[in-house]
Amino acid sequence: AQKITQTQPGMFVQEKEAVTLDCTYDTSDQSYGLFWYKQPSSGEMIFLIYQGSYDEQNATEGRYSLNFQKARKSANLVISASQLGDSAMYFCAMREGLRGSARQLTFGSGTQLTVLP
Amino acid sequence: DTAVSQTPKYLVTQMGNDKSIKCEQNLGHDTMYWYKQDSKKFLKIMFSYNNKELIINETVPNRFSPKSPDKAHLNLHINSLELGDSAVYFCASSQVRGPYGYTFGSGTRLTVV
Numbered sequence: 001a002q003k004i005t006q007t008q009p010g011m012f013v014q015e016k017e018a019v020t021l022d023c024t025y026d027t028s029d030q031s032y033g034l035f036w037y038k039q040p041s042s043g044e045m046i047f048l049i050y051q052g053s054y055d056e057q058n059a060t061e062g063r064y065s066l067n068f069q070k071a072r073k074s075a076n077l078v079i080s081a082s083q084l085g086d087s088a089m090y091f092c093a094m095r096e097g098l099r100g101s102a103r104q105l106t107f108g109s110g111t112q113l114t115v116l117p
Numbered sequence: 118d119t120a121v122s123q124t125p126k127y128l129v130t131q132m133g134n135d136k137s138i139k140c141e142q143n144l145g146h147d148t149m150y151w152y153k154q155d156s157k158k159f160l161k162i163m164f165s166y167n168n169k170e171l172i173i174n175e176t177v178p179n180r181f182s183p184k185s186p187d188k189a190h191l192n193l194h195i196n197s198l199e200l201g202d203s204a205v206y207f208c209a210s211s212q213v214r215g216p217y218g219y220t221f222g223s224g225t226r227l228t229v230v
Contacts, residue, residue: 044224110159
């Protein structure tokens with residue numbers, strides 16, 4: 001079974017509007033971390049936001065917020081006030097296990113976001 | 118100051134050749150990783166080293182051999198390159214006890230012709 005599922009291969013949003021990118025995950029661990037990365041056309045992986053499984057508040061970082069619904073095992077990324085520079089591939093990823101373990105990230109298949117002027 | 122640096126950025130080589138990709142991090146992290154991103158952009162873990170010790174070795178052909186001379190360096194050597202090895206290879210690092218972040222290098226685009 002897929003551990004991270006991103007069901008939107010591509011999304012379009014009008015500039016200045018908000019957009020939600022979906023991510024669901026599957027794990028039997030109680031401790032895990034959820035990450036979102038942005039990959040622009042230049043190719044680098046840019047960390048956006050992190051949510052720990054025990055964090056009670058939804059994470060926010062500037063225009064990015066993570067809508068964490070633990071019971072539904074979803075961790076959707078919300079980008080407010082979209083900008084043209086937000087056009088990129090977005091990856092959801094999960095680290096299973098305790099923070100103090102050398103665990104790798106498992107990635108979803110990504111969502112290509114295009115911001116329209 | 119580049120946190121995780123990979124060299125080379127681009128690598129074009131013929132089938133059958135042997136090549137290496139180097140990775141260095143100056144963040145003081147104790148864990149380093151190699152990921153492969155295929156043509157469909159899917160990212161998959163290949164190897165992970167913690168303090169120079171191999172801890173993750175996914176199902177990767179044994180033509181791929183990682184080497185970690187110290188905890189700041191993780192190199193990837195590939196023997197007998199095949200067309201299917203063409204991909205972008207990312208190095209990353211993290212700290213086991215401390216901040217949760219994973220920092221990625223800028224990637225190495227390998228093209229096998």
